Amino acid sequence: DEHVNEKTKKRKGTPCRNIYAECPLTFDGAYGLTKANHSIKFCEHRTTRRIELYFHFIYTHQLKKVYAERLIRAIDDHKDSIITKLFDENEDVINHSYKVPCPFFHGQVNSLKYNGKNITIPPCQRHFVTFHTLAYHLRLSHKISKPLARKLVDDLKKKFNRK
Template sequence: DQHLNKKRKKRKRISRSKIFAECPLTFDGAYGLTQANHSIKFCEHGKKRRVGIYQHFLNKHKLKEVYAQRLIRAVADNQDPKITELFDGNEDVIDHFYRVQCPFTNGRVHLPGYSLQSISNVPCRRHLVPLNALKYHLRKYHHASQALAQKLLDDFKKIRTKK
């Protein structure tokens, strides 16, 4: 029992960002994920390169964080993707807010308390922006202030967690 507790503590300490491995999502049915039930895109089987697997699950496969974490535990525990079933057919694993519409796509937005006079490149020609790049996009492309970019990002994240 003490050995199991040590193993659990050690597993909890493994940082998601430090796990590099070949992507196990190379075939339909890996860990119970299917194209038909989960709309996931699989990696090509022939590509054998080690990647930061957590970010890979989020960015390439567009998985929600909770499901990427579930996969990370399976990879860290060397669970076989051919026999291990981690997902039910009805789980919505894809992050549908991976890309979001730039708030300036249709022109200026009205935000009480924020000056939008310095905003440039409106309307935005880049309709969809990865959420993890939205703040950078707002700051560099539209010249938004740090506070405004952060406010808009926080608002998107609130909307994302409600769905």
């Protein structure tokens, strides 16, 4: 019972974003994750460098937040990546909206609808942009205002949440 309470206290006291370790996702099948079933990208070069795992799992491996947290808890609990199976074959662990098409790639967005003016916004050379950098990309590459960039990003969020 003491051990269980200690684990519970530890879990409550160690936020996922404060866990640093080597990435264990270096082979097909780690924690039950496979390329065939989950379309996950594995770290190809095993490094001994300790990294902040939460953002690494989200940005490098493109895991959904809930699955990144599950994985971090297992690592924090010292679960073996070879024998521990955290994920079922049919779980959709990848964040499919991690990279999104730029709204101005081949004129996918009607600029009149968004800015109320018939201003031509140059088409984009990049088809996909990481979602967390989209507003910055829109402001820098297409020279649109911060409020308009935010509106476009919010509209894309709504679109992805409907799927």
